[in-house]
Amino acid sequence: MEGDIRFLARPVCELCGAKERKVLLSLGFSDAAVFNFLKSYYRGGITKEILNGARYEIVKCGKCGFIWQSQILNDPGMERLYSEWISPGDSFQKKQRAALSLYSGYAGEVEAIPRLVRREYPPEINVLDYGMGWGRWCLMAKAFGLNVTGVELSGERVQLCRKNGIRVVGDVQDLMPESIHFINAEQVFEHIPQPRKTLETLAGRLAPGGVIRISVPNGRRVEAAMRNPAWKAAKDAAHPLEHINIFTHRTLGELGQRAGMSVIGHPFLFGGGKGSGSVIRAILRKYYQQCLGTCLYFRKAA
Numbered sequence: 001m002e003g004d005i006r007f008l009a010r011p012v013c014e015l016c017g018a019k020e021r022k023v024l025l026s027l028g029f030s031d032a033a034v035f036n037f038l039k040s041y042y043r044g045g046i047t048k049e050i051l052n053g054a055r056y057e058i059v060k061c062g063k064c065g066f067i068w069q070s071q072i073l074n075d076p077g078m079e080r081l082y083s084e085w086i087s088p089g090d091s092f093q094k095k096q097r098a099a100l101s102l103y104s105g106y107a108g109e110v111e112a113i114p115r116l117v118r119r120e121y122p123p124e125i126n127v128l129d130y131g132m133g134w135g136r137w138c139l140m141a142k143a144f145g146l147n148v149t150g151v152e153l154s155g156e157r158v159q160l161c162r163k164n165g166i167r168v169v170g171d172v173q174d175l176m177p178e179s180i181h182f183i184n185a186e187q188v189f190e191h192i193p194q195p196r197k198t199l200e201t202l203a204g205r206l207a208p209g210g211v212i213r214i215s216v217p218n219g220r221r222v223e224a225a226m227r228n229p230a231w232k233a234a235k236d237a238a239h240p241l242e243h244i245n246i247f248t249h250r251t252l253g254e255l256g257q258r259a260g261m262s263v264i265g266h267p268f269l270f271g272g273g274k275g276s277g278s279v280i281r282a283i284l285r286k287y288y289q290q291c292l293g294t295c296l297y298f299r300k301a302a
Contacts, residue, residue: 005077007054010070013061014195014245015255020062021070025226029056034240037233045085046241056233056240058226064254067219067246069238072193081241088156095134106140108269109184109213113146116211116267116297117181122146128180130172130202131188135161141184142166149175175205183212189255190216190243199259209302211264214256215295219246249292256298264299266290 012019027034029051038046057070073081119125122145129138132150134157142148142165149167152158158168169175183202192198202212219237226238233240237247247255253263266289268282289295 004074005050005052005080006074007052007071007077008074008193010068010072010193010244013064013066014068014193015066015251015258016061016064018061018063021059022062024058024060024067024223025231026055026057029054029240031056033231034233037235038240041235042085043087058222058238058246060223064251065248066251066254067222067238067248069240069244069246072244073241083154088154092134095136098136103136103140105269106137107144109137110141110144110146112267112269113141113144113182113211116264118209119181125182126180126207127182127184128172128175128202128205130183130185131191132161132166132168133157135164135166137184137186138166139164149180172201172205177204178207178210180205181207181210183210185212185214187215187217189214189252190237190245190247193244195245195255196258199255203259203261203300206300208300210300212256212261212298212300213295214252214298216245216247216252217243218248218292218294220248220292222246247294249294249296252294252296256296259298261298261300264297266293266295266297 013021029035029038030048030053034056035048035051054071058067059070060067113125113127114120114122117125126147126149127141129135129141129148129150132138132152135150138148138150138161149169150161151169151172152161161168183206185202189195189198206212217237222236222238225231237243256263266286268286
């Protein structure tokens, strides 16, 4: 199986297609600054033989400023990464042990959907969770009465979600064009080899006036960090192998705009408890996301 794993080059910007680029960092995956993190994080599942001389190379587009990993795993490598090297059991237990604030946050996000898509009755609203994982967000949306569909590649996660009554499709192409009113994409686009093409496909499934929410790690400090001679890989916006796209507030907004959508105001989300403190947090969250954050809402033209 290891013989099927290869690394693929991404020589041009996945946002604007430009070839001009600046190398911010280039180290072998087997270099101690990178490999020690991989060995520890994946509990010895990744060997230097698997990495096969590939490089952890972070580049920045000379035209639009997008940052990405220029060498990524091929499909067999990605499948092994997400189904084996990342333990499904650990992933599930992490959700099982999640604090109440996670679900309170989900409730706030779902409660905002009717306002965003301008539909009053939940049964009239079709939502898609793209990369639904174990389906917890889907279950919250279903509890609010929305029509819920999920997309997920992991067989274990799909099996559990279907057991919990969630409709699952294997590919966005299986959905009717312009049939979805709201799409949730939580911590997904940093992992996708072709983010712009993927978003254009999702936009084609949105009804006119529909909304997509995209949340990704914030990479605004990545470039500065990589100028540090003591830099070491970490679980951050530039996570080796996994976070192959590194977004800032500006480049995430540009992704949506290049896919034909416009950024809309971030809704107030009252999660994490009641009272004036919750209101203050909602105001600060809204300000941060609209000015600096990498959780943005995009609307398709009506």
